[in-house]
Amino acid sequence: MDKYDSLKLENQLCFPLYAVSKEIIRRYKPFLDELDLTYTQYITMMVIWEAKCINVRDLGHRLYLDSGTLTPVLKKLEKKGYIARCRSTEDERSLNIYITEEGEALRDQALIIPQKMGGCISISQADFEAMYRTLYQMLDNFSEENEAEA
Amino acid sequence: MDKYDSLKLENQLCFPLYAVSKEIIRRYKPFLDELDLTYTQYITMMVIWEAKCINVRDLGHRLYLDSGTLTPVLKKLEKKGYIARCRSTEDERSLNIYITEEGEALRDQALIIPQKMGGCISISQADFEAMYRTLYQMLDNFSEENEAEA
């Protein structure tokens, strides 16, 4: 028992979270490279594939990213032809993101990504589910806090 | 059941890992700001506080960071006076990092960080322990893979 125990790397929860997150993303890279997508672009496309149309604010809430991060990502995805960006007619402040035909086509190609990544995470189904549940519980708490402070 | 289920954000484990990791780090920021440390500098100092002396390679292994990230971080910590950087006399390729007296003094000030962060992660002790165990299991697997490919 040491005065400084609370400052040991091994006693943090945040550090393994941070490290595992990065290591997984690093393992996505070779597969994503084949589609010329970054991880951030990939999860952004996931939301747009599902929604068909979504504005930047809602996209940011889903992804826990702000417009400072999303604006350049979305401009790149537009440049690649996967999405269209246009101002809402009802509210000119809001920017709507639409999926394009090329974006839809990419979705089929992207199906190989989860397939190839499958073997990468070697934990049991039970551990997976327990972790998933705890993580979303934490995210929900954070969302509430974020709402409260706003 | 949808052909594209595997591409839904909510079916990924990586996304909540990535989001929770960032949200926690964001909550560290106000506390770390008071010590003029970033999160990366903070976890780097954690390892150096424990080791007293460590080279960049070993530091990188502990933190899952490469010299491309660590070199600028370590130069900043040196500039702030918390560490000293000097080449090993046995092996001139290797750079040893030493804690300074100011660095040791910072350690006492940093004790408030884990204390203040305590309330930030609102999950049960059991969930904490289960997640901790699973995360380190994954990190160990990744380490093995990283060894193997090298």
Next chain:
DNA sequence: CAAAATTAAATTGTACGCAAGTAAATTGCG
């Protein structure tokens, strides 16, 4: 022993990630 291979850290280039500030549109309040 000398050339080749390996290792360690630094450098370069690209892409986030976020706080803070800006500009334009909209809402709300007196």
Next chain:
DNA sequence: CGCAATTTACTTGCGTACAATTTAATTTTG
């Protein structure tokens, strides 16, 4: 209505992250 407050996205600046390359030192090998 008209102005202040709010909201939305964009921009700027700083600090990571990481792949790929470079440079120097060390080790391995023929």
